[in-house]
Amino acid sequence: MPAPSQPVDNARLAHALARVGLGMNIALHGLFRLPQLTAFAVGMRDSFDKSPLPPSWVYAVSLAIPVAEAVVGLLLLVGVEVRRVLVAGTLLMMLLIGGACSAQNWNAASIQMTYLGFYVVLLATVQYDHLSVDAWRRARGAE
Numbered sequence: 001m002p003a004p005s006q007p008v009d010n011a012r013l014a015h016a017l018a019r020v021g022l023g024m025n026i027a028l029h030g031l032f033r034l035p036q037l038t039a040f041a042v043g044m045r046d047s048f049d050k051s052p053l054p055p056s057w058v059y060a061v062s063l064a065i066p067v068a069e070a071v072v073g074l075l076l077l078v079g080v081e082v083r084r085v086l087v088a089g090t091l092l093m094m095l096l097i098g099g100a101c102s103a104q105n106w107n108a109a110s111i112q113m114t115y116l117g118f119y120v121v122l123l124a125t126v127q128y129d130h131l132s133v134d135a136w137r138r139a140r141g142a143e
Contacts, residue, residue: 008128011125011128012128012129012130012131013131014128015122015125015126015128015129015130016079016129016130016131016132018118018121018122019076019077019079019082019122019129019132020076020077022073022076022089022115022118022119022122023072023073023074023075023076023077023078024073024077025073026069026072026073026076026089026115027069027070027072027073027074027076027077028073029066029069029073030065030066030067030068030069030070030071030072030073031066031070031073033065033066033069034066034067034070037063037066038063040062040065040066041059041062041063042059044058044059044062044065045058045059045062047103047105048099048102048103049103050103050104051099051102051103051104052102053099053102053103058099061095061099065092065096068088068092069092072085072088072089072092076089078132078133079129079131079132079133079134079135080132080133080134081134082122082126082129082132082134083123083126083129086119086122086123086126087123089119090116090119090120090123093112093115093116093119094116096108096112097109097112097113097116100112
């Protein structure tokens, strides 16, 4: 017979696994782009030739994207400031979706919508954050 807390335990585990998986994905996006940051930014600028956005803006934002991905991803991975980082990740995805749509890159926008979905589901279930640095800090504060 399952323990009465099993649904909560399952929700906590599911939240942690989804958070860690998303954090790993986003962190690695950023971390692998950092060593080739200039090439990434040039490639992004060039891929926005159909976009009405100024190439200098695309280039500048493209320099910041891998840094933001690395920071958001690493913080999610370990579970620091989970709610705030999920909001930041959601805003980052909204920025990327706006850029993809301005370049009429509907495939990229669709993929980014999937990431956006992960962020908002994790945000909507943040009360299940249990296996994280934040949870460890909360538990230490309750002692």
